[in-house]
Amino acid sequence: FSLFAALNLILACMNPESQTVTNLVIGVLMGGCFAVAWAIAFAYRYFRFLPVIAVVQFGSYAVLARYSLRHRLDLQGITHKLNIDGTLAMIFLVLGYVWFILFFRREGERFFKTRTEVRLAGEIHRALVPVRHMTIGNVEIFGTSIPSSEVGGDLFDIVQCKDDWHAYVADVSGHGLAAGILMSMIKSATSMQLNKMNRPAELLTDLNDVMQPFTSPANYLTFAYVGGCGTSQLNFALAGHLPILHYCAESKTIIEHADDNVPIGLFKNQTFAISQLSLQQGDLLAIVTDGFTEVFDSKEREMGIEELKALLLARAGLPLPDIYKELRSLTMAFGEQTDDQTMLLVRAVA
Numbered sequence: 001f002s003l004f005a006a007l008n009l010i011l012a013c014m015n016p017e018s019q020t021v022t023n024l025v026i027g028v029l030m031g032g033c034f035a036v037a038w039a040i041a042f043a044y045r046y047f048r049f050l051p052v053i054a055v056v057q058f059g060s061y062a063v064l065a066r067y068s069l070r071h072r073l074d075l076q077g078i079t080h081k082l083n084i085d086g087t088l089a090m091i092f093l094v095l096g097y098v099w100f101i102l103f104f105r106r107e108g109e110r111f112f113k114t115r116t117e118v119r120l121a122g123e124i125h126r127a128l129v130p131v132r133h134m135t136i137g138n139v140e141i142f143g144t145s146i147p148s149s150e151v152g153g154d155l156f157d158i159v160q161c162k163d164d165w166h167a168y169v170a171d172v173s174g175h176g177l178a179a180g181i182l183m184s185m186i187k188s189a190t191s192m193q194l195n196k197m198n199r200p201a202e203l204l205t206d207l208n209d210v211m212q213p214f215t216s217p218a219n220y221l222t223f224a225y226v227g228g229c230g231t232s233q234l235n236f237a238l239a240g241h242l243p244i245l246h247y248c249a250e251s252k253t254i255i256e257h258a259d260d261n262v263p264i265g266l267f268k269n270q271t272f273a274i275s276q277l278s279l280q281q282g283d284l285l286a287i288v289t290d291g292f293t294e295v296f297d298s299k300e301r302e303m304g305i306e307e308l309k310a311l312l313l314a315r316a317g318l319p320l321p322d323i324y325k326e327l328r329s330l331t332m333a334f335g336e337q338t339d340d341q342t343m344l345l346v347r348a349v350a
Contacts, residue, residue, distance in 0.1 A: 002096030004035030009089035013082055016073055023068050028088070030060055125151050125180050128187055129342075132158050133321065136165045137230055139279075140349050142320035143167070145342040146291075146328070153179025154289050154340035155187055159194045159227075166194050166227035168203075169344050171241070171289045173220050182214060186221065200227055204239050204272035208264045215265030222263050224287045224344075231279035231348040237272055239264045242290060245309060247316040249282030254309045279348035284316050287346075288327075291339035295331045303334045320345045 008031030012019065019027075034057045041049050073081060129152070131144045136158075143156040153172035158165070170186050172179040189210045193203055203225060211221055224241040228234035236244060240263030243256035261272045279285070288308065295303040308327060315326045324343050331341070 001032035001036050002092045005032035006089040006092035009085045013085045016078055018073050136160055138349055140347045141167055143344040147340045148337050151180035152340040153183055154342035155183045156342050156344050164229050167344055168225040169287045169342055171222045200235055201274050204237055208270050211265040212268055220263040220265045234277050235274050236277055237274045245286040247284040254313050281348050283348045285346040286312055287344040289342040291341035292331050295335040297335045
């Protein structure tokens with residue numbers, strides 16, 4: 001308002017004709033108010049109102065020009081008018097600057113406060129989901145998660161309980177602070193269940209009971225679990241998650257392990273099926289989130305899971321961290337990362 005009110009006064013300085021106090025006030029108000037109207041229309045995308053504002057503004061200035069009583073001023077009158085218009089223009093410019101500084105300071109404080117909180121949440125997320133590479137008995141496990149923003153909604157963990165081991169990948173729909181908060185709740189609930197109760201067959205059911213009050217149809221959790229004692233007889237369960245990719249070293253093929261479980265948090269009193277698989281020496285399991293498969297190239301073509309399976313088949317003999325690097329390089333070369341990317345690799349060793 002102040003900026004364009006000042007601009008209206010500067011334009012008045014260029015007019016050698018006289019103007020009444022009423023015309024001056026009306027001109028200042030019109031200049032400021034129409035500037036505010038244009039700003040609101042563009043800021044809130046009210047584009048359909050732009051022609052209306054233009055017509056009203058043109059008509060208002062035409063009426064003001066038609067009914068204004070004006071006459072040519074002499075040198076003394078022009079000097080007097082310039083002093084008044086110039087002084088008012090400077091006042092409005094200073095007011096506009098002061099209001100801008102106050103606005104900038106308020107919004108700056110809000111921005112940096114929010115930014116600090118987001119950065120802290122990101123540090124907490126990285127502490128909760130560090131890179132893990134460990135060997136438990138005859139099982140080698142590697143896991144990592146790369147968020148697409150400061151705070152991710154993906155989670156993996158490896159839990160050892162006496163002779164048993166458990167590994168899982170969880171993916172909260174979306175990402176950001178809300179997903180990060182749910183992710184921390186999931187890790188706490190899962191760690192408690194596996195460490196204290198060690199009931200993997202009831203893990204998904206217990207998680208559903210815990211998470212259901214905090215989720216919705218638009219905010220749910222996909223989950224992939226595998227674990228057991230050694231490699232001969234492993235339990236696995238998927239809740240709306242991508243299939244587990246199983247590289248069989250003997251036949252050099254990829255098998256997809258899947259089930260019909262729904263995502264966690266959608267329904268109360270939901271039950272989840274649990275299945276079994278076994279690993280032979282050299283076999284490899286790969287659990288990935290859809291951040292790896294839902295990558296699009298410049299032509300909006302989705303990468304899908306088949307590309308990952310082909311590369312996993314070709315690189316299955318590499319060390320686990322190198323397999324991860326190869327698979328991530330493939331996705332990054334295909335298209336831009338738009339979602340959190342989490343991978344868990346499990347290999348049967350001698």
